[in-house]
Structure formats: C-alpha cells, structure tokens
Amino acid sequence: MWMGLSYVCWGISAVLALWMLYDWFKVDTTYSEDMLTSSREGELEAVSEKHRI
Amino acid sequence: MTAAVETAQTTTIHGDRVSLLRVLGPAHVWALGVGIVLVGEFTGWNFAADKGGALAALIVCWIVGLLYTSVAMIDSEVTSTVAAAGGQYAQAKHIVGPLMAFNVALFLVFAYTMLEVSDAILLGDTIVAKAGVEGLTHNSFIAATIVVLAWLNYRGVLMTLNVNFVITAIAYISIVILFFSVSPWTQGAVLKLNELVTPGNALPYGWIGVIAAFQFGIWYYLGIEGTTQAAEEVRSPARSLPYGTMAGMITLLIAAAMTWYVCASLMPWEYLGITYYPLWDAGKLTGSPLLENLLFIATLLSALASANGCINDAARAWFSLGRDRYLPSWFSAVHPKYRTPYRSILFLLPIALAFAFIADLNQAITFSILSGVLQYTFMSINIMMFRKKWPLGTIRRGYTHPFHPLPAIVLFCLCMVTFFAIFLGFGSQLIAMTVFYFLISLWFHFYRYKFVRRGDQFSMPWPKPQGY
Numbered sequence: 001m002w003m004g005l006s007y008v009c010w011g012i013s014a015v016l017a018l019w020m021l022y023d024w025f026k027v028d029t030t031y032s033e034d035m036l037t038s039s040r041e042g043e044l045e046a047v048s049e050k051h052r053i
Numbered sequence: 054m055t056a057a058v059e060t061a062q063t064t065t066i067h068g069d070r071v072s073l074l075r076v077l078g079p080a081h082v083w084a085l086g087v088g089i090v091l092v093g094e095f096t097g098w099n100f101a102a103d104k105g106g107a108l109a110a111l112i113v114c115w116i117v118g119l120l121y122t123s124v125a126m127i128d129s130e131v132t133s134t135v136a137a138a139g140g141q142y143a144q145a146k147h148i149v150g151p152l153m154a155f156n157v158a159l160f161l162v163f164a165y166t167m168l169e170v171s172d173a174i175l176l177g178d179t180i181v182a183k184a185g186v187e188g189l190t191h192n193s194f195i196a197a198t199i200v201v202l203a204w205l206n207y208r209g210v211l212m213t214l215n216v217n218f219v220i221t222a223i224a225y226i227s228i229v230i231l232f233f234s235v236s237p238w239t240q241g242a243v244l245k246l247n248e249l250v251t252p253g254n255a256l257p258y259g260w261i262g263v264i265a266a267f268q269f270g271i272w273y274y275l276g277i278e279g280t281t282q283a284a285e286e287v288r289s290p291a292r293s294l295p296y297g298t299m300a301g302m303i304t305l306l307i308a309a310a311m312t313w314y315v316c317a318s319l320m321p322w323e324y325l326g327i328t329y330y331p332l333w334d335a336g337k338l339t340g341s342p343l344l345e346n347l348l349f350i351a352t353l354l355s356a357l358a359s360a361n362g363c364i365n366d367a368a369r370a371w372f373s374l375g376r377d378r379y380l381p382s383w384f385s386a387v388h389p390k391y392r393t394p395y396r397s398i399l400f401l402l403p404i405a406l407a408f409a410f411i412a413d414l415n416q417a418i419t420f421s422i423l424s425g426v427l428q429y430t431f432m433s434i435n436i437m438m439f440r441k442k443w444p445l446g447t448i449r450r451g452y453t454h455p456f457h458p459l460p461a462i463v464l465f466c467l468c469m470v471t472f473f474a475i476f477l478g479f480g481s482q483l484i485a486m487t488v489f490y491f492l493i494s495l496w497f498h499f500y501r502y503k504f505v506r507r508g509d510q511f512s513m514p515w516p517k518p519q520g521y
Binding site for chain 2: 002003006007009010012013016017019020021023024027031032033034035036037038039040041
C-alpha cells in the first residue's frame with residue numbers, strides 16, 4: 001500500500017507541476033507584461049486612509 | 054465569503070491594473086500564523102531538552118514566549134500601519150531604509166523557504182517511519198507536499214488559508230485531546246512528572262544548558278510573525294492583523310505549555326531530547342491506538358499547514374522585492390484570474406524541492422532559525438525608530454503596543470542570548486550566513502539599487518518624519 005501511495009504522490013506532483021507550467025505559459029502569452037506587473041504597494045491605503053487623527 | 058470575493062474582484066481591477074485580493078479576515082491571519090508555527094510543538098522544541106534537560110525546555114518555553122510576545126506586539130503595531138505585502142520588508146523600507154529592507158526580505162525568504170523544506174522532510178520521514186517498509190524513501194512524499202501546496206497557493210489565497218485553518222485547528226485540537234486524555238490533574242496514573250523531572254536531573258548541565266536550549270526553544274513559536282505577509286490581502290488590516298496575531302500568540306502559549314507538560318511527564322529527558330516525534334511518541338506511550346493514530350495524523354497536518362503558510366509568505370516577500378525593483382520586476386506579476394503572485398510561487402518551487410532533496414533536516418532548520426532571529430533583531434531596532442520618527446498622535450495606528458520601549462529592549466536582549474546559543478551549537482553556519490548577507494548587501498548597494506525607482510518605493514501617505 002505504501003509503495004503504491006508513493007507512486008501516486010509522484011503522479012500527482014507531475015500532473016500539478018505540468019498544469020502550473022501550462023497555466024503560466026497561457027497567462028504570459030494572453031496578457032501584457034505591463035498589466036501583469038501593474039500591482040502597486042499601498043494603492044488601497046492611499047484611497048482609504050486619510051491619516052486624520 | 055463568495056460575495057466578498059466577487060466584490061473584491063470587481064473593485065480591485067481598475068482597467069488594466071491587477072492587484073492581490075483583499076478577501077481575508079482575522080481567522081485567516083490566525084491560520085497563517087499558528088499554521089506556520091504549530092509544527093514546532095510536534096517536533097523541534099524537544100531538542101531543547103537535549104541541550105539543557107526537561108526543566109530547561111520549560112524555562113525557554115516561557116522566556117522565548119516573552120520574546121515572541123514582544124515580536125507579536127511590535128509587529129501588530131507597525132503592520133497595522135504599514136499594511137503591505139512583504140510585511141517586515143515593507144516596514145523596513147519605510148522606517149529604516151532600502152538596504153535594511155533588502156536584507157529583511159532575504160531573511161524572510163530564507164526563513165520561510167528553509168522552514169518549508171524542513172516541514173516537507175519531516176512529513177516524508179514521518180510517513181516512512183510509520184510505514185516501516187524496506188525500500189520506501191521520503192522523496193515522493195516531499196515532492197507531493199511541496200508541489201500540491203504550491204498549486205494550492207497558485208490557485209488563490211482564500212482557499213489556501215481556509216485549508217490552513219481547518220488542518221491547523223485539527224492539529225491543535227489533537228494536542229488538547231491528548232492533554233485531557235492523560236488526566237493532567239493527577240500524577241501517577243499516566244503522568245509521572247515527579248519521577249522523570251527530579252532536582253537531580255532537572256538541569257543536568259546547569260544554567261549554560263538553559264542558554265544553549267534557547268536555540269531550540271525558538272521552535273515553540275517560530276513563524277508567528279508571518280501573519281504580516283497577509284497585510285495586503287486582509288479586508289481590514291488595522292483590525293485583523295493585531296487581532297489574528299495576538300490570538301495566535303495566546304493559542305501557541307497554551308499549546309506550548311500543554312505539550313511540555315504531557316511530554317516531560319511521559320518521557321525521560323534523555324529520550325525527549327533526541328526523538329523527532331515527541332507528541333506522536335506521547336500518544337504511543339498512553340497505550341491508546343486511537344491517540345497514537347490521532348497524533349500521527351496531527352503531526353502530518355501540522356507539517357502541511359506550516360509548509361503551506363511558508364509558501365504563502367516566502368512568495369509575497371519575493372513578490373514585494375520584484376515590485377520595488379529590488380529584484381527584476383518580472384517577479385511582481387499577479388495572476389489575473391487567481392490574483393496571486395504566481396511567478397514568485399513558481400520560482401521558489403524548484404528551489405524548495407532542490408533543498409528538500411539535498412539538504413539535511415538539521416541544516417535546513419538552523420538556516421531558518423538564524424534568518425528568523427536576524428529578523429527579530431531588526432524588529433527591536435525598527436520599532437524604536439518608528440516611535441521616534443512618527444510618535445503617537447502623528448499617524449493613525451490600528452494598534453498601539455503597551456510599555457514601549459520595554460518589549461523592544463527585552464526582544465533585543467533575548468535575540469543576543471539566542472545568537473550566543475546558536476554560536477555554541479552552529480557557529481560556522483552563523484558566520485557563513487553573516488558573510489552571505491554582507492556580500493549580498495554589497496551587491497545590492499553597488500549594483501542593484503541603480504535599477505530601483507527611488508520615489509516609487511515609499512508608498513505610505515504619512516507626514517514627514519520628525520527630525521527630517
């Protein structure tokens with residue numbers, strides 16, 4: 001049973017790793033680099049926090 | 054919860070902009086912090102007994118508990134104000150400066166990646182120990198742990214931390230069940246603390262043994278500061294982060310005390326100090342197959358929860374470095390559907406796998422602890438500078454920690470003692486890491502910093518610091 005579980009673990013690892021690589025490729029070829037890296041630190045804070053004491 | 058996800062998804066994509074999702078609450082913050090740490094109760098803390106005896110393990114449980122209470126209080130105050138992914142990295146950037154921030158981010162990535170590696174090795178070794186089958190190795194279980202959890206993190210932070218909440222709660226409840234199953238109010242029936250810890254063997258190496266035990270006492274609480282990495286993904290950072298972090302710290306103090314009491318009452322310190330599975334062994338020693346199996350499963354779940362939280366935190370620290378161009382901005386990509394730092398998660402995945410396959414468990418743990426203690430030392434200095442530059446009343450704080458500067462001083466002093474303890478056991482690793490951080494700092498200062506957009510990196514809408 002344990003050896004079987006070990007093979008199942010290898011299989012799951014390979015499938016999920018391949019899926020992530022496929023999704024990575026799909027996303028990077030679908031969206032522009034500017035859009036994917038457009039996140040900015042503190043954006044929401046600047047809107048919601050006025051820092052009035 | 055679904056409504057919250059939908060709301061966040063429609064409000065945080067502005068045209069061509071994409072950012073992390075604000076979907077987490079205090080329970081997720083608790084699950085992240087306690088999830089990372091709880092594995093330390095299932096293995097790690099007990100090596101303190103090998104260094105200084107069972108009583109030393111209890112003394113460091115309390116003293117290191119004080120260190121981490123200071124960490125939790127300081128972290129809660131600063132993070133409730135600097136609510137950005139990267140946690141202590143973002144704090145260092147705004148309060149100390151870019152070079153410190155770069156180093157702190159590396160401390161974070163090293164601490165969490167090495168802890169993830171240790172968790173995966175522990176999980177693999179535990180399954181192999183349980184199976185007892187010749188020819189079965191831990192490699193497949195290590196690979197599955199790291200890849201499945203990376204996939205979970207890739208698919209979204211909400212599900213990642215929902216899973217962490219459930220498995221951490223099960224692991225925690227198993228400690229409570231074990232505690233109440235051994236009649237803790239009665240000595241002699243199951244527990245034999247008065248026979249196993251006597252005045253003659255309580256501190257076999259004296260007080261120097263207590264100092265040496267600090268290194269492993271860290272394991273009771275290592276990683277609770279990881280809650281701050283969720284700062285950019287919680288709905289209300291000023292409320293959720295202090296609440297989740299302090300609740301997590303209280304939970305861990307209780308778990309640590311129960312764990313020590315049960316284990317020290319069931320095993321002689323000579324064995325307790327060398328076993329890899331103190332709680333699982335405690336379950337076996339009760340003679341109950343149910344408890345034995347429960348503690349076996351809880352050991353696996355605690356390792357899974359810890360590795361899961363570590364992947365989450367390391368990826369966010371790496372992502373933040375990319376976003377500020379401290380590293381190539383390629384790492385700062387956010388997945389447009391799952392809203393996770395997917396490139397950072399994928400980049401760190403093979404690194405974790407490589408270390409897990411080639412590194413020794415003790416080496417991985419030591420590198421994780423060293424990076425953690427370097428980070429705590431920074432935090433004690435950071436809070437002093439924060440209060441000096443922006444005194445109370447100048448900016449809005451979600452939480453203000455009491456007794457300042459006492460927690461910062463206590464934290465700094467205890468970090469120095471811990472460095473000495475690490476030097477006693479792993480002096481060469483300590484020196485090697487110090488040299489590494491020195492060299493990487495030179496690289497950042499003389500080469501990498503010229504790529505940074507200096508005005509963009511300070512994002513908090515704060516008034517000018519006092520004295521500037």
